[in-house]
Amino acid sequence: IAERTKSSFTVVWTTDEPASSIIEYKDKATGVTQRNSDETLKTAHSIKVENLVSGDTYEVKISGINKTENTLEAVAPLTVLVPRDLIPPVISGFKVDNALVPGRTDRIQTVVSWKTDKIADATVYYEEGAGTLGDVKELANKVAVTGAFVLNHSVILPGLKPGTIYRVKIVSVDDSGNRASFGPRTIITPQQTQSITDIIFKNFEDSFKFLRNF
Numbered sequence: 001i002a003e004r005t006k007s008s009f010t011v012v013w014t015t016d017e018p019a020s021s022i023i024e025y026k027d028k029a030t031g032v033t034q035r036n037s038d039e040t041l042k043t044a045h046s047i048k049v050e051n052l053v054s055g056d057t058y059e060v061k062i063s064g065i066n067k068t069e070n071t072l073e074a075v076a077p078l079t080v081l082v083p084r085d086l087i088p089p090v091i092s093g094f095k096v097d098n099a100l101v102p103g104r105t106d107r108i109q110t111v112v113s114w115k116t117d118k119i120a121d122a123t124v125y126y127e128e129g130a131g132t133l134g135d136v137k138e139l140a141n142k143v144a145v146t147g148a149f150v151l152n153h154s155v156i157l158p159g160l161k162p163g164t165i166y167r168v169k170i171v172s173v174d175d176s177g178n179r180a181s182f183g184p185r186t187i188i189t190p191q192q193t194q195s196i197t198d199i200i201f202k203n204f205e206d207s208f209k210f211l212r213n214f
Contacts, residue, residue, distance in 0.1 A: 001078065006085040006176060008050040011060060011078070014043055019064030019072050021045040025080075026059045027052075041067060054176050055084035085176035089116035094170065096187050100162075108189045110157040112168060114182070119149035120172035126157055130165050130186055139169055139184065149175050163191040 003010040011023055018041035026033040036047050045064070052058065060078040065071055093115040098108050112124045123146070125139035143155050153172065160166060169183035 001080055002046070003048075004080065004083060006054040006083055007052050008048060009052070009058075009080050009082065010046060010048045011062065012044075012046045013062055013074070014045065015064060015066075015072055016043070017066055017072075018042055019045075019066040021047055022063045022065070023047050023049065024061045024063075025049055028057045028059055029053070030056075052082045054082055057081045085174070085178060087118075088178040088180040089118050089120045089172050089174050091116055091170065091172060091180050091182045094182055094185070096168065098160075098190050107158075108160045108162050110160050110187075110189065111154060112157060112170060113152070113154045114170055114172075115152055116172050116174075116180070117151075118174055119151060120153075120174040120180070121146045121149055122153040122155055123171045123173075124155045124157060125169040125171070125184075126160075127167050128161070128164060129167065131167050131184065139167055160189050162189055164189050 001009055002012045020041060021038040023036045024033055025036075030053075036049055038045075038047060045062075049058075049060075058080045060080055062074040062078070063071055091114055093113070095113045097111045097113070099111075100108060114122075121144075123142055123144040125142045127139035127141060143157060145153070145155055153170075155170075157168075166187050166189065167184040168187055169181060169185070171179060171181045173179045
């Protein structure tokens with residue numbers, strides 16, 4: 001076994017005459033057997049087996065067929081343990097950006113972004129209020145972006161109130177199920193302001209009031 005990762009291993013071997021390369025590998029936890037092969041006749045062989053289950057043990061049988069159709073087999077199978085990834089992602093670059101929802105002055109659109117040092121998904125938990133010291137219960141609301149494992153994360157929290165205190169907590173889970181979290185952190189959304197549409201309508205209204213004086 002030349003190389004192992006959390007989802008793959010590479011098997012190398014030699015034969016005293018040119019032959020094809022055949023690997024049969026069985027997941028000892030599930031009993032499922034699969035096969036990889038390379039029909040090229042050669043004496044130095046290498047096959048990478050991928051998409052394995054982290055933490056499972058595999059029984060690997062090696063064989064090949066030479067130019068006279070004789071089968072060459074290894075004396076005994078190999079046993080390979082695929083290492084389990086137990087290291088959670090590292091979260092950095094936590095950032096919160098706010099903007100008014102277009103056409104509204106009573107709702108804020110908040111974008112929560114961060115980075116992880118390994119691919120992971122993204123979930124943001126949030127709740128109005130500053131909370132109480134020592135409170136460990138999960139925040140009431142959440143927005144999840146699951147199934148997409150990336151390094152740069154961005155989650156939109158729609159419809160927050162202007163000028164309001166919220167608590168925000170972020171969570172990222174990698175493709176091995178390791179969980180990392182950051183927070184809760186307290187944020188304050190910006191105060192309510194007029195949108196450009198509101199300003200235009202107000203200018204028209206002021207003009208009409210002026211005309212009504214005649």
